[in-house]
Amino acid sequence: MKLAIILVIIIGxxxxxxxxxxxxxxxxxxxxxxxxxxxxxxxxxxVLAFVLLVGIGIYVII
Structure with missing residues (x-):
């Protein structure tokens, strides 16, 4: 969860x-x-929607 928050902050x-x-x-x-x-x-x-869907899929699997 911390990794996701850090990634969101960096992207922002x-x-x-x-x-x-x-x-x-x-x-x-x-x-x-x-x-x-x-x-x-x-x-x-x-493209952004595709990347986000892949990212969410990876997050759910892991």
Whole structure:
């Protein structure tokens, strides 16, 4: 259980740092490339869901 909590904290810290770094950058073509952005975002969520399911499966088995 401690390992899971430590992993969540580490992932949270990396996510916070990444969000802050990307927040300072702006993309002027973002509004014109909505379809591509939504497609990439959808794939990110699909991959994340798969990784999370595998992680939960491993956690339950162990």
């Amino acid at each position: 810290i990396f996510s916070l740092i990444g969000t802050i770094l990307l927040g300072g950058k702006s993309d002027e073509d973002y509004s014109t490339a909505t379809r591509g952005n939504l497609s990439r975002l959808t794939w990110m969520y699909v």
